[in-house]
Every structure is written in C-alpha cells, then in structure tokens.
Amino acid sequence: MCGIVGYIGDKQAIPVLINGLSKLEYRGYDSAGVAYFSENKIVVNKEKGRLSVLSNKLNGMDIKTNIGIGHTRWATHGEPNVLNAHPHINGDSSIAVIHNGIIENYLKLKEWMIEEYGTDFKSETDTEVIAHLIGYFYDGDILEAVNKAIDKMEGAYAIGVICSKEPDRIIAVRKDSPLIVGVGEGENFIASDIPAILNYTRNVYLIENDEVVELTKNEVKIYDKFGQIVNREIYKVTWDASSAEKEGFEHFTLKEIYEQPKCVEETVSRRLDNDDYINLDGIKISKKDIENINKIYIIACGTAYHAGLVGKYAIEKILKIPVVTEVASEFRYSDPIVDENTLFIAVSQSGETLDTLAALREAKRKGARILSVVNVVGSSVARESDDVFYTWAGPEIGVASTKAYTTQLAAFYLLSLYMGKVSEKISDDEYFKILNELKTMPNKVKETLDSSEVSKQLAAEQFNNESVFFMGRGLDVYTAYEGSLKFKEISYVNSFAIPAGELKHGTIALIEKNTLVIAIANQENLFQKILSNIKEVKARGAYVVAIAQEGHKEIEKVADKVIWIPKTLDLLTPILGIIPLQLFAYYVSLAKGNDVDKPRNLAKSVTVE
Numbered sequence: 161m162c163g164i165v166g167y168i169g170d171k172q173a174i175p176v177l178i179n180g181l182s183k184l185e186y187r188g189y190d191s192a193g194v195a196y197f198s199e200n201k202i203v204v205n206k207e208k209g210r211l212s213v214l215s216n217k218l219n220g221m222d223i224k225t226n227i228g229i230g231h232t233r234w235a236t237h238g239e240p241n242v243l244n245a246h247p248h249i250n251g252d253s254s255i256a257v258i259h260n261g262i263i264e265n266y267l268k269l270k271e272w273m274i275e276e277y278g279t280d281f282k283s284e285t286d287t288e289v290i291a292h293l294i295g296y297f298y299d300g301d302i303l304e305a306v307n308k309a310i311d312k313m314e315g316a317y318a319i320g321v322i323c324s325k326e327p328d329r330i331i332a333v334r335k336d337s338p339l340i341v342g343v344g345e346g347e348n349f350i351a352s353d354i355p356a357i358l359n360y361t362r363n364v365y366l367i368e369n370d371e372v373v374e375l376t377k378n379e380v381k382i383y384d385k386f387g388q389i390v391n392r393e394i395y396k397v398t399w400d401a402s403s404a405e406k407e408g409f410e411h412f413t414l415k416e417i418y419e420q421p422k423c424v425e426e427t428v429s430r431r432l433d434n435d436d437y438i439n440l441d442g443i444k445i446s447k448k449d450i451e452n453i454n455k456i457y458i459i460a461c462g463t464a465y466h467a468g469l470v471g472k473y474a475i476e477k478i479l480k481i482p483v484v485t486e487v488a489s490e491f492r493y494s495d496p497i498v499d500e501n502t503l504f505i506a507v508s509q510s511g512e513t514l515d516t517l518a519a520l521r522e523a524k525r526k527g528a529r530i531l532s533v534v535n536v537v538g539s540s541v542a543r544e545s546d547d548v549f550y551t552w553a554g555p556e557i558g559v560a561s562t563k564a565y566t567t568q569l570a571a572f573y574l575l576s577l578y579m580g581k582v583s584e585k586i587s588d589d590e591y592f593k594i595l596n597e598l599k600t601m602p603n604k605v606k607e608t609l610d611s612s613e614v615s616k617q618l619a620a621e622q623f624n625n626e627s628v629f630f631m632g633r634g635l636d637v638y639t640a641y642e643g644s645l646k647f648k649e650i651s652y653v654n655s656f657a658i659p660a661g662e663l664k665h666g667t668i669a670l671i672e673k674n675t676l677v678i679a680i681a682n683q684e685n686l687f688q689k690i691l692s693n694i695k696e697v698k699a700r701g702a703y704v705v706a707i708a709q710e711g712h713k714e715i716e717k718v719a720d721k722v723i724w725i726p727k728t729l730d731l732l733t734p735i736l737g738i739i740p741l742q743l744f745a746y747y748v749s750l751a752k753g754n755d756v757d758k759p760r761n762l763a764k765s766v767t768v769e
Contacts, residue, residue, distance in 0.1 A: 169347020250295030511539020619747030
C-alpha cells in the first residue's frame with residue numbers, strides 16, 4: 161500500500177523522485193523519504209506527514225545526484241514517524257531499501273540478526289530487516305546479495321535497493337506487490353505504478369512475480385527466480401498523463417465522479433458491434449462452456465465487492481446459474497467448493513489487490529476458469545486470468561472509488577447479457593430491451609450529475625450528523641452498502657446500511673429524533689415495501705432522504721427530501737442510484753475540512769493482507 165520510485169540516469173534525480181512520488185501519494189501519505197548518492201555515500205532524507213513536507217525540505221538543499229530511490233508510506237509496521245519512514249539503511253549506511261508490502265517472517269529474521277550479530281535496529285518496521293539482511297549477505301555484488309536476502313524472506317513485497325559501493329546500479333524485486341520499470345534514453349526508472357514515470361517515458365516493462373531487475377542508466381536486465389535473463393516486450397502506454405491530473409477540479413474524487421458518463425460509455429460502446437451484439441475483448445464463452453458451469457464465484461473487496469453483489473443479481477436473473485459473491489479476504493479460509501466446472505470472476509480496480517489475487521490463485525489451483533474485471537491493463541490479476549474484461553475507467557487517483565464502481569457495474573451487465581445470449585437463456589426482445597437501456601446510461605448519469613446541487617445542499621444541512629443510516633430493498637440494498645462505504649471513507653462519520661426489511665430485527669432500536677436515514681427506493685416491485693419502512697423510521701423521529709426514480713410522487717408524502725434519478729429499468733438503477741450518494745459523501749467531507757482524495761488510514765491499492 162506504499163508507493164516506491166527509483167531513478168538512474170543523467171538528470172538530477174531528486175526532482176524526478178519527488179515528481180514520481182507526487183503521482184503515487186494516493187498509495188500512502190503517512191510519511192515520505194528519499195535516499196541518494198552524495199560524495200560516495202548514501203544520504204537519506206525523510207519526513208513524517210505528506211510529501212509536501214519532504215519536498216519543501218529538499219527544495220532548500222543543494223543536492224546534485226543522478227541516482228536515487230524514494231518512498232511514500234502507508235504505515236503497517238510501526239507508527240507514522242521519521243524513524244519508521246522509508247528508505248531504511250543497514251548498520252554502516254552502505255545499503256538503502258524502499259519497500260511496499262509485508263515481510264511476514266521479519267520478527268524471526270530480526271531476532272536471528274540480533275542474537276547472532278548484535279544488529280542494532282532503529283525502527284519498528286519490517287523493511288529495516290531487509291536492509292540489514294542484504295548488508296549481511298553483501299560481498300561485492302549487490303545483485304547477489306539481494307538474491308540471497310530474498311531467499312530468506314517470506315511475504316509480499318516490491319523493493320528497490322541501492323548500494324554505496326556500487327553507485328551505478330539499482331536492484332528491484334517483485335513478489336506479489338506491483339512493480340513496473342520505465343525505459344528511457346540514457347535513463348531508467350522503477351515505480352509502483354505507471355503515472356509515476358509518465359512525464360519521462362511511455363515505454364514500460366511490466367515486472368512479473370518473483371522477478372529481479374538490475375538497472376543501470378543504459379540497460380535493464382530482468383531475471384527470473386532461477387537467475388535466467390528474461391526477454392520481455394516493452395508495453396507502450398497509450399493513455400495521456402493528463403488523465404491522472406485534476407484538470408481544474410478541486411479534487412480527483414470530484415473529477416472522477418464527473419468522468420462517469422464518459423467512462424460508462426467507453427466501457428459499453430467499445431464492446432458492441434454494428435448490430436449491437438456484444439464482443440468481450442476476445443473472451444470466448446460457448447453455450448457448452450456455460451452449460452458445464454455448476455457455480456459462479458464473484459470475489460472482490462470493498463467497492464468491487466458491492467459491484468459483485470449487483471453482478472450476482474444480474475447473472476442469476478439472466479442465466480439462472482447460482483452465484484456466490486464473497487469477500488476475497490475470507491474466500492481462501494472458507495474451504496470453497498471449486499472445481500473445473502467453476503467460473504471464478506475476480507473484480508479489482510487496480511488488479512493488484514492482494515486478497516483478490518490470493519483467492520484467484522487458490523481457485524486456479526483447483527481448476528476453475530478465471531475471468532477478471534479490472535481497470536489497470538497489465539496488472540497482476542489481469543495477467544494471471546484466463547479471460548480479462550477491462551473497464552475503461554482510466555486512472556482513478558482518489559482513494560474512494562467512484563468511476564471504477566459504475567464501470568464495474570456496466571461490465572457485469574454486459575457479461576450477463578453476453579452469456580445469456582450465448583446460452584439462449586434470454587430472448588432477443590429482453591436482450592435488446594436491457595442493452596438499449598444500458599446504452600442510455602451515460603446520458604442519464606450526466607443528467608443525474610446535473611442535479612448535484614441537491615446533494616450539495618443536503619451536505620450543508622447534515623454534515624454535523626454523528627451517524628447516518630442507509631437502507632434499501634432488493635438491488636437497492638447494494639446501493640445502500642456502497643453509499644454507506646463512500647460516506648464513512650471520506651467523511652469519517654459512522655454510517656451503516658441494511659436491507660430495510662431487517663429494520664424490526666434490531667436496527668430500529670437505534671432510530672431516534674433527527675437520525676438521518678437515506679432510503680434508496682428505486683425498485684418498482686418493492687416500492688410499497690420501502691414506503692412502509694420509511695414510515696416506520698419516520699414514526700421514531702428520523703429525518704429521511706429518499707433516492708427514487710422520477711415519477712414516484714407518492715414518496716414525497718413520506719420522505720423529508722427526495723433526490724430524483726432518471727427513469728430506467730430496475731436492473732440498471734444501481735448505476736444511477738449511487739451518483740447522488742457519491743456527491744453527498746464528497747460534499748460532507750469538504751464541509752468537514754477533510755482531505756477528500758486522501759482519507760485518513762486508507763490507501764488506494766491494498767497490496768497487503
């Protein structure tokens with residue numbers, strides 16, 4: 161969940177490192193640091209807090225160096241402070257290490273080095289163990305020392321290493337944490353993610369698991385786990401660096417909310433031929449394949465999990481095949497029933513979510529067919545899947561996921577329709593009815609965004625609430641889950657969501673005068689049911705805000721405020737119903753003075769278990 165970057169070349173390294181870290185700060189912002197060569201020794205500068213603290217410090221220093229590594233931290237081992245900040249060094253300061261991930265056996269290694277060699281550890285981190293371990297094995301060849309060290313390490317990590325005795329090399333390693341290498345003219349880069357190096361090069365090596373990379377300014381060598389050189393094709397980045405910039409919006413989160421019409425349109429339109437038949441990026445699932453499927457698993461975390469719940473509903477409705485949607489972190493430990501007749505769908509914005517990746521590998525080991533829904537091309541989940549559906553959301557920088565969610569929903573609708581058509585489980589009339597309405601979603605999302613003033617006004621009235629309660633029926637429950645998650649992520653206000661039918665089974669005990677209840681009421685067949693639930697909480701003094709499709713005027717009689725979404729099919733309402741809730745969460749966070757893009761204790765890509 162941290163960000164790493166490294167540079168070797170003819171440029172001054174510090175500005176490159178700071179620029180790269182600024183593009184990675186969404187991955188962690190508890191502290192930041194750099195290590196570089198100066199007068200034949202390694203110098204480390206690091207500071208607690210946001211990257212700007214470190215940047216301001218370095219701006220006042222006259223640093224001349226052409227090689228360095230940098231890090232922005234999301235704390236796992238040890239509190240956020242300067243001692244625990246990266247980079248970390250060994251005893252004689254000859255080795256500096258940056259690290260994303262967790263070394264699971266670090267305590268065992270630490271105790272061993274203290275007992276055997278009296279090693280003096282300065283921090284509480286697992287990363288400092290790496291620096292000392294490499295230093296212990298160093299005997300004139302930093303590549304050899306790194307290889308010996310990683311042979312002793314257990315866990316998930318991406319690391320970058322420099323050595324004062326070999327100032328012309330950077331060594332990097334990837335094991336279950338993201339790592340890319342940028343290739344330039346007379347310069348090379350390492351980073352956790354592509355935006356960090358886009359200002360300098362579009363030529364990238366996507367580093368695979370268990371690979372070690374050796375960089376000089378003129379050469380990149382990739383080694384597999386057996387020490388053999390790997391010939392890797394360069395991946396050419398085609399999207400523009402400006403896609404990862406704010407472009408006039410106050411925050412990335414708001415920009416990404418407003419990008420949703422375009423992102424949904426891209427996700428849908430790119431999969432349709434001239435006759436409106438779906439083409440899934442080369443994914444081939446035959447009628448026989450579908451007939452052989454006895455179970456479908458959808459595995460994801462957080463927001464992607466909520467998209468998976470909608471996916472379950474859509475697939476079961478159209479295909480009539482049982483679907484289990486499960487949180488990825490629990491999947492491996494539940495002894496899942498998976499075999500060669502299982503379709504396993506992994507959902508992840510980054511494609512690097514460690515729990516999802518681990519669940520994928522478990523399912524693959526048991527013989528399942530792996531289909532992934534991801535946003536990042538070339539990510540680990542994508543590369544380890546049999547089939548990949550890319551969501552075309554573009555870079556998502558705000559920690560609270562918005563456009564990734566709505567494009568994941570669009571992906572599930574397309575997958576459901578495609579498999580329904582192939583298997584002949586859906587009639588042509590129903591197929592085109594749903595698809596034609598799905599094609600209207602970009603305009604209807606824009607229409608919903610055009611009514612943002614209602615969410616903004618509601619936030620101004622309600623931002624001091626100590627808790628918010630979300631409820632819905634049917635598909636609307638999943639919108640309530642996601643709305644509640646968005647709200648707590650960036651407002652830091654306690655919120656929770658339940659199926660409204662569960663009110664009388666305990667939750668209604670929490671309702672008192674002026675409790676804010678947000679009721680999602682977009683399902684035609686359950687509309688009267690949710691009206692009854694609204695009346696139940698109103699009778700206990702709640703202030704109710706309803707999200708409803710245009711035309712349902714009856715709801716105005718029972719709710720205190722109604723936010724309308726355009727009329728659509730009930731099945732597709734999750735795409736529209738979440739928009740006002742994203743805006744509400746954003747404006748409450750803004751009113752409370754929070755850092756909307758970088759909520760406390762959270763990071764964008766969860767690459768540790």
